[in-house]
Amino acid sequence: MSQGGISTGSSRFFLAAQRSLRSQEGIVLILAAAAFTVFSFLLPSFLSAGNLIALVRSVSILGILALGMALVVIARGIDVSMIATMVVSVAWAFVLARTGYSFNAALLIGCLFALTAGLGIGLLIAYGEVAPIFATLAAGSVIYGLGRTFFFQLEMQNVPPGNEWFAEIGRASFLGLPITIVAFAILCLLLHGVLTRTRFGWQLYAMGSNPAAARTTGAPMRPMIIAQYMISAVVAYLAGLILASSASAINARLFNSTMIYDILLVVVLGGIGLNGGNGRVRNVILGTVFVGILLNGMTILNIDYTVQNLVKGLVLLLAIIADSVVNPRDEQTSQQGDL
């Protein structure tokens, strides 16, 4: 396979291959490459430039949401309320805009709503000391219920008329790339910078790696937790806006879909351990691309939606099993223990 043919080049290639086989990241990369190759051979239309762009575009919303989730998961949390926050804050903004507020003011209120939701969840986890999975699960239902009861009745909320620039975001492209992809790329760069270069980012890893040690060392645990969930809520709001502009509406029913599991699929497949303390932005990108290839290929193959879900589940299981086979949890080699 190695193109070089020179002995040092190929041996380095094998070394890299060997190393990549030792991590879940590597396994997923190989699986993604395999899926890509298989689909390109099977489906003539798969490899066209148009389809590739469509592929990335369709999953970049998922990717953006996964970025927010990744930040929380790295710090040993989880946020399953993201979809609720996304649909309710965006839909409410649209309703307000149609009832007389200026569109900009409405968007700002939507953003404030998302921030408040994140703040509430953060307070619940930081001060109420509720486990993140339960806090966000319950908060998701509360947020969605609030929205459907008080803010809007219809599931489908169209983008208010007269705001062409907003609808344009979903259609326009920058340097030949759809804005959706550009937004995903910018957010990736931003999060990468935060995670690797800032004190906040480093403290996130410390919290995820060993919360008790982080606390004893003097990490501001509670403000950190609140900040995480506020960030993930705002990321969800942004994803909702981009989604709405490309579909020219937001569908509140997304809350009842499997979307939140798709986000977790991206995060876990990409190799960000749910135990926290591990993972980088490249894991999110990897997970997004792999899930994108899978979904796109299966859609072109016209596979039934239910079967697609089955495949996604099986792939996730395979990735986890492969990980535990390649990296056995052995007391002498890795003392991280299971959560």
Added chain:
Amino acid sequence: MTDIITFRRATKEFRGNPAFKDVDFSLRKGEIHALLGENGAGKSTLTKVIAGLYSLTSGELLIEGEVRTLASPADALKAGIAMVFQETNLVPSMTVAQNIFLGEERFFNRLRGINILAQQHLQRLNFHVEPTTLVSTLGAAKKQMVEIARAVHHSARVFIFDEPTATLTPEEKHHFFELMKRLKAEGASIIFISHALEEALAVADRISILRDGALIVTDDARTFTRQSIIQAMVGRQLTGELYGQARGARTARSPGSAVLSLRNVSMGKAVRSASLTVFAGQIAGIFGLVGAGRTEMMKIAAGILKRDFFDGGSIRLGGKAVRFRVPRDAVKHGVAYITEDRKLDGIFEAMGIAQNIFMGALMKHTNPASIITMREARECSAEWIEMLKVRSISENARVVELSGGNQQKVVIAKSLIQNPSLIIFDEPTRGVDVGAIGEIHQMIAKLADAGAAVVVISSYLPEILSLSDRILVARQGRIVEELTVDEATEERIMYAAVH
């Protein structure tokens, strides 16, 4: 042949790294065999092979002269081998009786039947444990009894104890040794891993010493002395006795200003109206048995635990009254608490050495958006790695891959980088190899010489005596005795701690 367990050229490797290599070991019928060695010498791995948790990479394991491979702990139990772990393997929410009969429940269980059987069984062993009590309410020694009772119930003939006395009080230790002798008299064979050399010398029939995965020597316990054991363990003559730093030659440091003072501090049942003062430029040693509340007192001072809101007493730091809600407040006031349990709240497993140490500096400052680079982390921690002589295979090694002593040094550096004025060491040399103990002790002494207020909590008397300038003794949640280093003897300290 009277050997019940024999290893022939046994080797166990983890990913190509041998935990022990070419070991020839034998356990005779009806003997107590102590297994000694520094951390990472391979003792635990060796016994885990016998207990069926690991299988050998090469070589043979013979049980009563037959070559066997034990696939699982259940397999080993069938062959009559039971291992009692450091952390006991009991179900805390079940009763003693249920735990003894764990794994052989019938489809329908009658609790009364089990209780009666367990009662008979415990009585035969002369264990004073009520079969209907919940395991979670028992102390460490009683839990060990239950575990042993379970092993005897499964008709085990070989018992493996991994650091059984680490969590026991002197009285409980005494009971435990009695029990070992009784098991021996009934014909059982015992392997016993310990860091307390005196125990091994007193109890064992034979002693084996491992170093770096090789069996150095096996011989009758009578032929060993404390000195010769240490020599075999570390493979070099230690300059001066480890803890012996003749106390007469050392004068106590004079106290500076009072840095920390606790007045009638209370927290639930663990700390009851404790009062103590710590001075700058001195080492205050706090001794106490397990459960005396010494760790809790200091954790309150460091903001990790909160004292009672009402009647919780008062804490003054540098003359000012303080009430820390979270450790962060204490860290900002220059208090550092260095944990007794590195794995629990000391190290960040997934990170490298430099990153771990740098975390200390990182946490102390506030602006969350300030820019951090890996290079800054490396430069910042390099001097500490140098000063504390943290040894690792590679610079990027993760902390989990280090030995206990080096992990401890990393945890110490992580706190010292915060430039604290009050440093609390909780069991600073627990699970640390002999070589590193001396280095850590020097570091602690140097801190006090430089003017910092230092607290050392330890349950090892020689450590307290060789380090401290003042000795405080804790019992039942309060400080009951204060001694200067000149008047303190092991007997006086122990007398205050137990009565």
